[in-house]
Amino acid sequence: MSNTSEFLWYIPNDVRAGHRGDSATLDHNSLETLTEQARALEEHGWKGALIGTGWGRPDTFTVAAAVAARTTTFEPLIAIRPGYWRPANFASAAATLDHLSGGRVRVNIVSGQDNLAAYGDSEGDQAHRYARTKEFMRLVRRLWTEENVTFSGGHFSVEGSTVQPRITENGHRRHPKLYFGGASDAAETVAATEADVQLFWGEPRDGVKERIERLKALSKKLDRDLAPLEFGLRITTLVRDTREEAWADAEKKVAAMAAGQGGTWQDHRLTVAVGQRRLLELHERGDVLDDNLYTAPGKFGGGGAGTTWLVGSAEDVASSLRKYEALGITHFVLSDTPYLGEIKRQGEQLLPLMRK
Secondary structure, three states: OOOOOEEEEEEOOOOOOOHHHOOOOOOOOOHHHHHHHHHHHHHOOOOEEEEOOOEOEOOHHHHHHHHHHOOOOOEEEEEEOEOOEOHHHHHHHHHHHHHHHOOOOEEEEOOOOOOHHHHOOOOOOHHHHHHHHHHHHHHHHHHHHOOOEEEEOOOOEEEEEOOOOOOOOEOOEOOOOEEEOOOOHHHHHHHHHHOOEEEEOOOOHHHHHHHHHHHHHHHHHOOOOOOOOEEEEEEEEEEEOOHHHHHHHHHHHHHHHHHHHOHHHHHHHHOOOHHHHHHHOHHHHOOEEOOOEEOOHHHHOOOHHHOOEEEEEHHHHHHHHHHHHHHOEEEEEEEOOOHHHHHHHHHHHOHHHHOO
């Protein structure tokens, strides 16, 4: 593993119990439960966790702040949406939490569909949505790195704006990293010019390789004026002591999903984003792609990172992750359910193999 690769987990942040096959307990979303997961991440070698966002879920930033206050090294990757936030409000909130947590904030900018009307937002077509996101990211970064910022764009404007407290630079880290996803042409233009890290769903390696090459070329073509774009993979990793045990458990989980017992696995029906569509169509190429990329979950549910799973022993899954690493992936956001047990299992079995 290159020394630059980082491993994060996922904290579901959902009012509904049993998210993606998790244990359905009444306290699944309490501060105690979320803190227990975050502390387990600290103890088992993880850098932090992505915290999901969307209207109808608890406010992600509030959850991240509460969990950061109860941990010491845990780094929340806070998913946020332009439109739910205005750039200066967000830049100030994030700078404050970054200061209070000792520089632990990471940010995942989400541009996908949401219940915008519920919080008084509106968007035009895809081009409008991504143009707004692009402007949001550029302005937030300026507010973090410059003082007395004046900006008037098509979507946002500020005058004489200085965010306090100032972000403390730490080595190469000038400000919280901005992660971004999206597979459409409009999304890739934003990633190539504004993102620090482009996150991919669990696609086969040929698709990831092709997209990395395209984004690198696009960065050059569009005259990117930031540090080189980095790449990340958000995927489910189903790890067991043996390959046979892993595949038996994976097939059992998919059978339960197929029988309609998937519960909140059904979130794939809510979206038709380009990247999600690419994932859902993968099973047409076969139930298992590459060495151990299981596409069958996409037939019956999953959505996002739950659509494809890397399945096998810790050695099998580490081998596949190293092949993604060889393509240029340096940020991994992994997960499986039940979340707490898998934080520990994969922290003990998988991460040491990645650090060899």
